[in-house]
Amino acid sequence: MSRALTGVLASQPRVRRQIARQIQSSTQGWFMMLPALAFLTLFVFIPMAYVVYLSMFQSNLLTPKPRFVGWENYIHLLTAPDFAQALTNTAVLAAGMLLLSLPLALILAMLVNMRLWGTRVYRTVLFGPYVIPLVGSGLMFTLLFNTDGGLVNRIVEIFGGQPIDWLGGRRSALAAVLILSVWQYTGYYMLVFLAGLQNVPQHLRESCQVDGGGRWSTLRHVTLPAMAPTVFFAIVICLIQTFQTFDQVYVMTAGGPDGASTTLAYYIFEKGFQMYDIGTSSAASVVLLAMLALLTWLQVYMRYRWVGEES
Amino acid sequence: MHTKRLRSTMARGGAHIVLIILCVMCATPLFWMIRTALAPNADILSARLWPKHLVLGNFATAWHAQPFLLFLCNSLITNLVIVACQLGTSALAAYSLVFIPYRGKRLLFFGILLAMMVPMQATFVPIYSMLSAFHLINTYGALILPFAGSAFGVFLMRQGFLSIPKDMVQAARVDGANEWRILVNIVLPHAKPTIATLVLLDFVYHYNSLFWPLIATNTNNMRVVPVALSYFLTQDAGQTLQWNLAMAFDVFAIVPVVILFLLGQRYFVQGVAGVSLKG
Numbered sequence: 088m089s090r091a092l093t094g095v096l097a098s099q100p101r102v103r104r105q106i107a108r109q110i111q112s113s114t115q116g117w118f119m120m121l122p123a124l125a126f127l128t129l130f131v132f133i134p135m136a137y138v139v140y141l142s143m144f145q146s147n148l149l150t151p152k153p154r155f156v157g158w159e160n161y162i163h164l165l166t167a168p169d170f171a172q173a174l175t176n177t178a179v180l181a182a183g184m185l186l187l188s189l190p191l192a193l194i195l196a197m198l199v200n201m202r203l204w205g206t207r208v209y210r211t212v213l214f215g216p217y218v219i220p221l222v223g224s225g226l227m228f229t230l231l232f233n234t235d236g237g238l239v240n241r242i243v244e245i246f247g248g249q250p251i252d253w254l255g256g257r258r259s260a261l262a263a264v265l266i267l268s269v270w271q272y273t274g275y276y277m278l279v280f281l282a283g284l285q286n287v288p289q290h291l292r293e294s295c296q297v298d299g300g301g302r303w304s305t306l307r308h309v310t311l312p313a314m315a316p317t318v319f320f321a322i323v324i325c326l327i328q329t330f331q332t333f334d335q336v337y338v339m340t341a342g343g344p345d346g347a348s349t350t351l352a353y354y355i356f357e358k359g360f361q362m363y364d365i366g367t368s369s370a371a372s373v374v375l376l377a378m379l380a381l382l383t384w385l386q387v388y389m390r391y392r393w394v395g396e397e398s
Numbered sequence: 399m400h401t402k403r404l405r406s407t408m409a410r411g412g413a414h415i416v417l418i419i420l421c422v423m424c425a426t427p428l429f430w431m432i433r434t435a436l437a438p439n440a441d442i443l444s445a446r447l448w449p450k451h452l453v454l455g456n457f458a459t460a461w462h463a464q465p466f467l468l469f470l471c472n473s474l475i476t477n478l479v480i481v482a483c484q485l486g487t488s489a490l491a492a493y494s495l496v497f498i499p500y501r502g503k504r505l506l507f508f509g510i511l512l513a514m515m516v517p518m519q520a521t522f523v524p525i526y527s528m529l530s531a532f533h534l535i536n537t538y539g540a541l542i543l544p545f546a547g548s549a550f551g552v553f554l555m556r557q558g559f560l561s562i563p564k565d566m567v568q569a570a571r572v573d574g575a576n577e578w579r580i581l582v583n584i585v586l587p588h589a590k591p592t593i594a595t596l597v598l599l600d601f602v603y604h605y606n607s608l609f610w611p612l613i614a615t616n617t618n619n620m621r622v623v624p625v626a627l628s629y630f631l632t633q634d635a636g637q638t639l640q641w642n643l644a645m646a647f648d649v650f651a652i653v654p655v656v657i658l659f660l661l662g663q664r665y666f667v668q669g670v671a672g673v674s675l676k677g
Binding site: 109112113115116117118119120122123124125126127129130131132133134135137138141191194195198199201203205208209210211212213214215216218219220221222223224225226227228229230231233235236237238241270274275278279281282302327331333334337338339352355356359360365368369372373375376379380382383387 | 409410413414416417420421423424425426427428430431434442443444445486487488490491493494495498499500501502503506509510511512513514515516517519520521522523524525528543544545546547548549551552577602605606607608609612613623624627628630631641644645648651652655656658659660663666667670671
């Protein structure tokens with residue numbers, strides 16, 4: 088539109104009123120957005136940018152004045168064995184959750200979806216652990232995994248095994264953290280899958296059965312394909328949640344023995360809060376943020392493809 | 399036909415058995431916590447499934463050994479204020495995103511999604527230095543302010559608001575109601591389930607969270623429940639830890655969330671389902 092025409096249009100009273108309304112509604116919109124936006128800017132966006140900035144500097148107790156080092160902290164991370172260990176541990180936890188918790192949750196969701204007598208009770212008990220504070224369950228599991236006299240070792244003894252120093256062993260410490268996570272989160276993923284199952288159109292299932300499909304082929308050809316978006320969502324959420332694993336480690340093992348159960352989040356905490364090595368801690372934070380950003384992007388992108396524009 | 403019914407009965411029976419076994423596994427740690435909380439010192443690590451003599455006094459001892467009521471008050475005060483703040487900021491933001499037409503909304507929503515993914519574990523250093531510059535460390539302010547706005551809250555509220563007919567809001571506008579009155583008198587009353595979900599999920603989430611309170615407070619007076627719980631292992635660690643008292647304390651800490659969960663289970667389920675399906 089040429090400028091002259093715009094000017095002519097703007098001089099029309101009706102158009103002018105429309106523009107005025109637009110400006111008013113735009114002011115109102117931003118104004119209502121302001122409180123949330125201000126807090127998020129102050130406590131999410133600025134800190135996020137500042138962490139990226141801090142990751143380029145080196146500062147610790149010995150050199151309190153930050154010194155610009157560019158990529159050095161990242162190069163340090165690439166070569167630091169303790170960071171590699173933390174990343175590996177986090178990956179092992181994530182793999183464990185994907186392979187143990189999610190399949191179990193899917194099976195549970197299908198069982199709970201069978202409209203059995205007492206389903207409500209089952210659902211409550213299975214989802215229950217999710218609302219319990221991780222610190223509280225960490226304390227419980229520390230007792231269960233106690234070397235002499237913990238319930239787990241009592242059961243090991245019944246089967247003729249020797250008591251295991253669960254939280255002190257290099258492999259078993261991480262296994263204990265994983266077991267707690269499975270206990271804590273499986274009920275949550277069960278509910279996620281249950282919601283997905285209840286959204287599978289009933290008529291699809293029925294028509295498959297009318298065509299002579301049995302229970303198994305209905306499951307394989309109708310239910311599971313229709314569940315694809317839900318399964319994808321669960322995988323992404325599970326990864327996001329596992330990458331942030333902190334409480335379990337802090338309470339049960341403190342990252343030990345010798346870093347054998349240190350996760351990425353615990354590594355960041357240890358470096359930043361306990362060793363005041365802000366540069367390394369911030370660089371590790373940026374790595375965590377990048378991984379989470381990739382997952383979030385993947386989720387938004389896939390959802391956009393499945394659900395479409397307006398969602 | 400007969401075999402089919404038999405097979406269906408067997409499948410149901412099998413399902414019951416699997417579910418019961420897994421429910422027992424879910425409940426075992428909780429059972430063991432209560433069992434240990436009631437056990438005399440000699441029975442804590444014994445193989446006994448249930449102590450021979452119950453020591454109810456453990457609960458009283460645990461209650462007096464630490465100022466649990468103080469920790470609980472700290473938790474309740476900070477969490478209730480957090481929930482109230484989030485409810486306010488999120489309702490306004492979600493209303494703006496859903497019902498007011500203006501430019502830049504896509505960008506704003508993208509910002510919300512971005513903020514949702516950022517965990518405190520990655521940003522605690524700048525937030526700590528910022529709050530410490532304002533001398534807020536070890537105050538309620540430090541525990542509350544970082545969570546006064548919530549991307550998740552905006553996201554959840556937006557989802558609830560999307561199901562409210564736009565015509566209703568439009569009609570109210572034609573009648574001359576301003577946006578504020580529409581939000582309070584029309585939109586919020588229609589979003590009660592969403593509000594209940596947000597309040598419950600939020601409260602439980604913050605009541606349970608350890609990470610930030612651990613960093614933002616270090617005095618006994620400011621301790622919240624999860625930090626107090628974590629001190630059992632980090633301070634009294636090793637052989638001196640009295641497990642029966644620790645478990646009694648654990649029971650105190652867990653009871654509030656368990657009660658909330660049992661009362662508002664419907665909303666927890668809706669919250670989980672809503673976030674995973676729509677949005």
